[in-house]
Amino acid sequence: MNVAIIGTGYVGTVTGTCFAELGHNVVCVDVDAAKVDQINAGIPPIHEPGLPALLKTHVGKRLRATDDYNDAILNSEVTFICVGTPSGDDGRIDLSIVRSASTSIGKALAERSADASHTYHVVVVKSTVVPGTTDEVVAPLIRANGGDAGVVGIAMNPEFLREGKAVHDFMNPDKIVIGGDARAVDTVARLYEKIPCEITRTDTRTAEMIKYANNSFLATKISFANEIGNICKKLGIDVYEVMSAIGKDFRISEQFLNAGAGFGGSCFPKDVKALIGRAGELGYDPLLLNAVIMINEEQPMRMIELLTNRIRDVRNRRIAVLGLSFKNDTDDIRESRSIPVIRELLNRGATVAAYDPLAAENMREVFPDILYCDSAKSALEDADACLIMTEWAEFGSLDQEFDAMREIVVIDGRRMVSLDRGVYEGICW
Numbered sequence: 248m249n250v251a252i253i254g255t256g257y258v259g260t261v262t263g264t265c266f267a268e269l270g271h272n273v274v275c276v277d278v279d280a281a282k283v284d285q286i287n288a289g290i291p292p293i294h295e296p297g298l299p300a301l302l303k304t305h306v307g308k309r310l311r312a313t314d315d316y317n318d319a320i321l322n323s324e325v326t327f328i329c330v331g332t333p334s335g336d337d338g339r340i341d342l343s344i345v346r347s348a349s350t351s352i353g354k355a356l357a358e359r360s361a362d363a364s365h366t367y368h369v370v371v372v373k374s375t376v377v378p379g380t381t382d383e384v385v386a387p388l389i390r391a392n393g394g395d396a397g398v399v400g401i402a403m404n405p406e407f408l409r410e411g412k413a414v415h416d417f418m419n420p421d422k423i424v425i426g427g428d429a430r431a432v433d434t435v436a437r438l439y440e441k442i443p444c445e446i447t448r449t450d451t452r453t454a455e456m457i458k459y460a461n462n463s464f465l466a467t468k469i470s471f472a473n474e475i476g477n478i479c480k481k482l483g484i485d486v487y488e489v490m491s492a493i494g495k496d497f498r499i500s501e502q503f504l505n506a507g508a509g510f511g512g513s514c515f516p517k518d519v520k521a522l523i524g525r526a527g528e529l530g531y532d533p534l535l536l537n538a539v540i541m542i543n544e545e546q547p548m549r550m551i552e553l554l555t556n557r558i559r560d561v562r563n564r565r566i567a568v569l570g571l572s573f574k575n576d577t578d579d580i581r582e583s584r585s586i587p588v589i590r591e592l593l594n595r596g597a598t599v600a601a602y603d604p605l606a607a608e609n610m611r612e613v614f615p616d617i618l619y620c621d622s623a624k625s626a627l628e629d630a631d632a633c634l635i636m637t638e639w640a641e642f643g644s645l646d647q648e649f650d651a652m653r654e655i656v657v658i659d660g661r662r663m664v665s666l667d668r669g670v671y672e673g674i675c676w
């Protein structure tokens with residue numbers, strides 16, 4: 248099938264490239280000419296394992312990029328909206344980019360030639376949007392701008408792609424959810440027919456809610472593990488032993504019960520807050536979801552608390568921060584738990600020596616003046632203490648490197664290290 252993808256961020260690039268891999272002809276659209284050129288040159292605009300090879304295989308053959316909506320949409324049967332849905336200042340979802348994409352799609356569809364004007368075209372929302380958005384915002388804008396209701400179908404098809412594993416997750420999903428009327432859903436389902444996975448067919452609002460419920464539940468598991476972990480810490484119990492045991496209950500599962508410095512990334516914090524915001528608009532105060540966020544905001548401060556229990560005044564002390572990205576295997580620092588930690592260390596007058604295998608350049612934009620080191624070893628040199636903030640595998644093999652510290656004080660926010668000398672403390676164990 249011929250597919251247009253609007254937005255070449257993380258979701259759009261992965262979705263477009265994977266659809267090409269499944270045999271479809273894909274045109275990616277972005278208003279950013281630099282990104283368009285990058286994709287056409289076979290270079291992914293994001294860091295994602297497996298993507299460079301796939302893009303190279305398909306670019307110029309089954310995949311190309313353009314900044315021209317008409318060129319992409321008028322030559323496609325299905326258009327995916329994969330643009331960003333950032334949080335507004337109050338945590339509620341900011342739909343301005345979704346709105347402008349919908350308007351542009353409507354205008355492009357209005358340009359269809361007389362022979363093509365009765366050809367069925369489906370516009371699919373893949374961006375994470377609060378329940379009701381596809382029907383109440385996207386569809387009306389498409390129609391108001393010329394996308395004819397009779398021949399333009401509207402669907403919602405949320406993504407469940409983990410950064411760092413997105414290509415794998417796209418090709419091996421545990422669920423595919425498509426919301427919309429039967430004709431729109433059938434059309435979108437055809438795009439996935441080579442993937443052996445059951446398709447959940449539903450309406451658009453339910454599809455939208457499934458995405459929020461999915462992320463909110465996973466975020467809840469993490470905050471739950473962190474809360475139990477905080478209690479365990481006070482009791483001298485190892486929360487990892489506790490979670491490993493309860494995870495054996497098939498109703499619970501061991502996944503996403505790693506206690507630590509909390510969750511970051513472009514999805515969990517934003518999506519939970521957006522659902523809280525939408526619930527608030529409807530007059531409902533979501534107690535559990537609020538607590539999930541509150542626990543998550545407290546966890547980085549616990550790292551500081553444990554540190555200052557050991558070194559009361561961190562002024563002019565060198566603190567090594569290992570890990571800047573929001574999780575391992577990505578250069579993405581959005582909502583990284585290391586950001587509030589570094590901010591607090593700087594407020595208290597500490598000297599921060601940071602190391603991350605991939606994310607230093609991105610973090611430099613947030614904290615231009617901290618010391619960026621090119622290895623964990625050099626960050627640790629002469630440090631008065633070390634905070635481990637990200638679950639990078641390489642931190643698991645650190646050992647002798649700690650001997651270069653002025654004093655060995657290691658506070659582990661990700662259960663990466665075990666040390667038999669100096670001071671070693673886990674955040675929740």
Ligand code: UGA
Pocket residue numbers: 375406407408409410411462465469502503504505506507508509510511512513514515573574575638
């Ligand atoms: C998350 C979901 O896992 C995807 O299914 C979803 O599609 C995606 O959001 C999205 O909405 O687009 P991602 O943000 O890439 O994916 O990251 P995760 O691997 O889920 O990790 C999120 C955060 O939780 C990280 O900061 C990680 O360190 C933390 N985490 C994860 C824990 O603290 N403990 C755990 O047990 C697991």
